[in-house]
Amino acid sequence: MLNGILYVSCGIVLLFSWLKDPQKTRAALTKAWRAFENILPQFLGVLVLVGIILAYFDANSISKVLGHQSGWWGVAVAAIVGAITLIPPFVAFPTAALLLKGGAGFMQMGAFVSALMMVGVVTMPLEMRYFGRKITFFRNGLAFVFSFVVAWVIGAIVR
Numbered sequence: 398m399l400n401g402i403l404y405v406s407c408g409i410v411l412l413f414s415w416l417k418d419p420q421k422t423r424a425a426l427t428k429a430w431r432a433f434e435n436i437l438p439q440f441l442g443v444l445v446l447v448g449i450i451l452a453y454f455d456a457n458s459i460s461k462v463l464g465h466q467s468g469w470w471g472v473a474v475a476a477i478v479g480a481i482t483l484i485p486p487f488v489a490f491p492t493a494a495l496l497l498k499g500g501a502g503f504m505q506m507g508a509f510v511s512a513l514m515m516v517g518v519v520t521m522p523l524e525m526r527y528f529g530r531k532i533t534f535f536r537n538g539l540a541f542v543f544s545f546v547v548a549w550v551i552g553a554i555v556r
Contacts, residue, residue: 436487443488447495456500463509465502472548475505479512480541483519507551508544515540 414422451459463471484492493506516537517524524533 436485439485440488443484443492447492451495451499454499459496460500460502463496463501463505465504467502467505471502471505472508472545475501475509476512476516476541476544476548479509479544480516480537481518482513483517484513486514489513503555504548504552508548511544511547512541515543 411422414425461467463475465471467474489510493501493510496509497503497506518537521533521537524536528536
């Protein structure tokens with residue numbers, strides 16, 4: 398229902414824009430299409446990877462590792478995986494939604510998304526070049542700990 402409302406709203410706004418200035422609307426649509434083309438390979442790659450994981454692991458396996466009964470061990474696993482992987486936010490949230498549907502817990506997905514957004518193990522060398530080693534480890538360490546705080550808050554709210 399919400400998606401339908403958003404699509405209809407976008408269509409109305411796009412039509413209004415087209416009637417107001419067709420050239421600017423065409424330029425905006427061209428830019429949007431180019432941005433979509435740049436995003437699409439990453440998005441498809443992660444979706445295929447998550448699809449393979451969901452096909453290989455059944456809901457019971459996902460629940461054992463990342464389900465709500467896995468507790469803080471599952472939160473730690475999710476935070477570590479989130480800290481190591483490097484995927485953009487527009488892919489992270491649908492990935493977390495797919496894992497939630499597959500049996501993952503809310504606390505675990507909170508830690509996963511939080512660590513994914515704030516901790517950058519893969520980008521550490523680049524970060525160290527600009528901010529130095531000490532600041533990089535301090536920032537990433539705090540962000541990693543904060544992902545556990547996020548998991549705890551989500552766990553307290555969802556109960």
